[in-house]
Amino acid sequence: MAKPVVDYSVYLVTDSDLNHPSRTLVQSVEDSILGGVTLVQLREKDLGNQSFIELARKVLAITRKYNVPLLINDNIFVALAIGAEGAHVGQDDISCVEARRLLGPDKILGISTGTPEEAQKALADGADYIGIGTCFMTQTKTPKRTLGPIGIRTILEALPANNDLKTVAIGGIKDDNTRRVVAHSAGSNGRVLDGVAVVTGIVGAVDAKLASEKLLVEYKAGREEGLKRVQGELFKGRTQVESVLQTLPQLLVTLREKSPLTHHISNYVVMNDTANATLALGGSPIMAPSAMEAPDLSKVVSSVVLNIGTLTDSFVDCMLVAGKHANAQGKPVIFDPVGAGATSLRRETARRILNHMHVDIIKGNAGEISTIASIIGCDTESIAMRGVDSLGSGFSNPAAVIEAIARRENCVVVMTGKTDYVSDGVRTVAIENGHEYQGRITGSGCIVASSIASFAAISPNDHFAAAIAGVLAINLAGEHAGNRDDVRGPGTFRAAFIDEMANLKPEQLLTEAKINTISLRS
Template sequence: MAKPTVDYSLYLVTGRDLLPPGKDYLQSLEESIQGGVTVTQVREKHADTGEFLQIAQESLKICRKYSIPLIINDRIDIALAIGADGVHLGQTDMPIATARSLLPSHTIIGVSCNTPDHVKKAIHDGADYVGIGAVWGTTTKDVSGKILGVRRVGELLSILDGSGVKAVAIGGIKSTNLLRTLHGSVSTKDHTLDGVAVVSDIVASTTPLIASERLTTIVRAFKHSIASPSEPLKHIFSSPGSPYDAQSIVSGAAILLDTIKKHNPLIHQITNTVVTTQSANATLALGASPIMATSPEEMEDLEKVTGSLLVNFGTITDKQGMLLAGHYANLNQKPVVFDPVGVGATAYRRTTANELLNRWQPTIIKGNAAEIGSIANSVEVQAKGVDSTGSGFKDPISVVRELAKKERCIIILTGVTDYISNGSVVLALRNGHSLLGRITGSGCMLGTCVATFAAAARLYSLDIGDGNDTGALVTGDMLLGAVGGVLALTVASEIAAARADVKGSGTFLPALIDELGNLTPDVIERRAKVEVVG
């Protein structure tokens, strides 16, 4: 008998102790399956053998009714007794080889994995799937010291590349963090999760059918977005050929300035206190509206109405606001620009950056060599305050491309030459003026410009009917948003520096704000120095 083909998309792990008052276990299970659960694991850590056997038999009848597989947690004897489709083993349970010798050949065997070595062993021992986690904190089991965070799941998925072993993420997954989990849990070779395991978000619900439907909708939409990625560039250019040539990118980025002025998007900026005023003025000059709110209590409502979010932690005093703002921006499919100012300077900054990036998905990460090096765990450059020391990266093209793949976002590496990548194409931008380095917060203002153009990229996509697909954390071509934001500031800096009234850094800053306000798409397109370098 051949092994069944399993759809791991929505993998329910039962937990009768989580049922709401008055909710029958079997009723909850059936409603969950009706809502979209594709495979069920019966987990009974405290039931005696007789009770476990009865629960498993009754669960199997319901699963057979809907033709979905039933997996038994730990207990091979129970699986054998009821003819279950598979078993799930922990790291301290019976070895896979022993389980294989006892079970029918068609039995599915899954194993929990928390480290790369666990995954390698699971492949070697012949597991059919691995449960990777815990991804988030959970109250259903003790995961002390075992929380991976979303960004480390991709590392384990990379080990599975080419193995044929399936992967399911588990641990604290619910509808509010599911899209972040799916989007962030991808190897650099685009190996995605085969499914997610959910416990309390379904079992503890008084309406498990609705809870399952909500989760299923997100999973299906994400899988559709991976299989059929949108092509917003095709709406921007009528000329034939590859959209990712330099001139097409510049043209598309320049167009976004008109979108900013048309929509006047609200740009939410949690930024460092040194640059709040000039960042707000830069936003206004481009034609958008700034709001510098930091209170955690405002974030849920605020991210419903903003065009984009900039998180700049030059002065980390609002961490809870940053955590919630990014979370709600993701939920509302708004671009999130992360500017990890001085991230390599202290252990606290590195820890905070990791916490933020595990909680929400950035759309764009922007930083200098030291900051990008810290995010990429590179030792080629070192941080000194908010500046970088050393010669930078020997191969910046590879650095930005690989980091973009790893973090699943656009990467902007700033310097004399700015490098931007979406993980596929790498661009070199060579505009700018040395006076930018002689005023406080020019890098922070660049983040402001990028966030403004990112909002425009999303709005342009919606204007042309490119959809608002729930399978994507944000719609619109964010590569164009990143390029537009960088060009806006660097082109404006060149024009400002050439003015007769600019005598130095003191007169340069107000002139820079003036020229940001004077920019037109034609000026950006005419002066842009952009090259596709990778």
Template sequence: MKPIDYSLYLVTGRNLLPPNKDFFTSLEESIQGGVTIVQLREKELDTHDFVDLAKKAKVICDKYNIPLLINDRVDVALAANVDGVHVGQTDMPIEDVRRLLPPGSIVGLSCNTVAHVKDAVRLKVDYIGIGAVWGTQTKKLTQPIIGVRGVGAMLAELEGTNIKAVAIGGIKSTNLLRTLHGSVATNNRALDGVAVVSDIVASTEPKAAAERLQKIFQKFKQSHENHPLGLQDNLIGSQVTVGSVLNGVVQLVCQIREINPLVHQITNTVVATQSANITLSIGASPIMATEFREMADLARICSALLVNIGTIRHENVEGMLIAGVAANSYKKPVVFDPVGVGATSFRKETVRSLLDTWQASVIKGNAGELAALAGTTEVLSKGVDSVGSGFKDPEAFVKDLARRERCVVVLTGATDYISDGTSVVSIRNGDEILGRITGSGCMLGSCIASYCAVATQIAQANANNSDADRTTMFQGDMFTAAIAGVLVLTVAAEIAVKRDDVKGPGTFLPALIDVLWALTPEQVRESAKIIIK
């Protein structure tokens, strides 16, 4: 059996065709645009007409050497002599499908859970359809939406097999890159393709629609091969050493005042003023905006986005969703601070929705927050604070979470841990007084977002922004930027607390802002206490 290209898998839906658009014309144009395999899905058509439709579709698919599958109906597949069948969990058992179809036929199975995938491996299907990944109007869903971040655990079950995987459900060109990037398993197993319905079938130009989708998929595939964790080459180079890390940090600290990036912050209202002042003191410019109707415009002009859910309200969630999607579309970094995520079911559900909708560049949190995000009870939380002594192996935890969430992760505490999924940097700078002022963690998010903005602008300048690759998920060195944000704030805290005018938390905060204003790259380098593993 020849290898099958599942990269752009078209599922038909004739009811979605634009007015006066012929189905067979649309099908041929979509294949010309890059569709590599077709599934004919007809739930209402009688058998005679379904067979006739399948035979005519097969002529077109054969012309381009494209496999044609039938949804559910083995009898129609046999009558039309097509290449295979796709079945759902409640359709004909796979064993019977195999027994009825000719040897070498393609057999696919819909999967919505890890248990479904394990069963598919046992049944030795040719491929699985994972979904629904997004909400869809083209099919009544009988299973829950799994979300982008739910795909990875299912893909991991295919390790050691030849079974291919395609994602389905609401996939279109505007969310395809997010789907591909966010669904990679922790073992770096990626999707073999995506199944698309309305984005092609409902288009008046299906060839162009297919070309757009196929281009994004192929660019992601190439990028994934070069950068399996989704991160671009960083400033510190492939060999991560203390010296290279500090060189990268110094570069960012030196350039932030010259670049003066604009940082959009949807943040905790309790500390919005403090966060804005911190942003100004390190050399960036803050804009604190929450109105959802501004989000798309702000994404164009800002260099980074910070989303902090400290004082989240239901009416603000829409703005957070729109802002993150817009930032992703412009390749602007998104720093996410899931403040108190473990405290309420509303926060947990909101965080799940946000992270399934857009891709974070950096996720920052304390042990309790990140434990809740990871779904572990190793560390508990009390409101926004952690309870207990922390993780037994924080390095392993932060690396695993970075791999799972496909971004840089910052674990804050007495020792801060930062990982891009490959390396882990631990930082032992800071002073306990930081924990005695309101919003020190929120202010750290502002610092990280500011340096992410600088790193992105450096990357855009180096790439000659007009020719920048818009099909990669990130632009810029988020790993070094996160390290810079942590180091600058913690080193400044050590200096500020020793000032004669600091008598406690009340006098510490203004002193911290003053020190950040005057902090030099040399002070950061000389004071840094970092270890790399």
């Protein structure tokens, strides 16, 4: 008997305790298959063998009716007794090698994995697929730490690019995060998830058929985007830098005409300055750190700034909710990982943000960008951290670093310093404008993030242009302020700085810009 061919796209894992009370578990299985579920695992931790076998036979009758494979969780005896297509085992259950010996070569065998080492061992031990998790927090398990798409990607990249081992993500997978999980976890070795395993999102849904339909649509969309990522398709067809620079004056004109509303979840130290800077440039800020109003605000704001300078549980909760809803509304998210490498809390918060949403633009100094690179698995030179500042001169090749991060995250990356760098993974520029006093007042970097957010709000199709305009506008204002006769030092500079943002003329973004294009790719 040949091993069954399995489509892992939407993989239902049952749980009687979480099954919706309006129907039986068997009905949930049938409804989910009608909605597009391609594989079913019967997981019943609390049933004895006889009761498990009785339930498994009922479920098998349904799965066979629709030609969908059935796997049994952690009970090889039941799998063999009913003639199921295979089994799934955990790391603390029977070994993969022993399970394969008992099942034989023609059954499907899967194993749970949570580290690259476990994934590599599963491949060596003869598994047909691995369940990678836990992705997000879930009702079925309480893991010490979730992987998120970044952790899943790390595991995918630990596997050979070309072999028959299939990969499935599990843990907190729902229709509103499936697309991002699948697309964002695509590995640099070309691997993209072969499926998503779902428990509560299907069996706990009011309508299991509809829930399954949505999940299948989102999985297919995520896989298509993931394949485009690994094949480089997302980075093709972008306009030349010279053409982008010509648009900068009009961006400032449009910003002042539309005065877009930007949601700031920012730190207390600079909140007043970032609000005033946004107003001076022509935008409109709202400083709202409550998660309760973030969903409503996402419908009316034009962009969102996440600044982790002030870290409280309520601020972080608001950031996660605001970012998720901004993604759903198609509003750009700008992430300012202030002091990301200074403490474990800041690093973990940055990781949570990058895992839970798509960030359109990341802005940070060299130390912060180094931490981001480490979090997402980009190899760069290490930079020590002191508070929110980096030590030393920075990266030996900053342009290459931010280009690599931008490609890996499919976003725009801005690295601030004596020279500022901006890259979208294809186009990279260095901006030489600015004044030394910008580095001698608190919050100048946070102001840059706010400026970028305002420009991103009116440039939804080119965040690269928005990032350049946002950095350049602030740097030109800094130059103009620093050169004023009435500026005697950082204190007088701060007030003049805001004035010059308001006084900035659109044409100056072209005539006074000191921008060099950096060619990193042939």
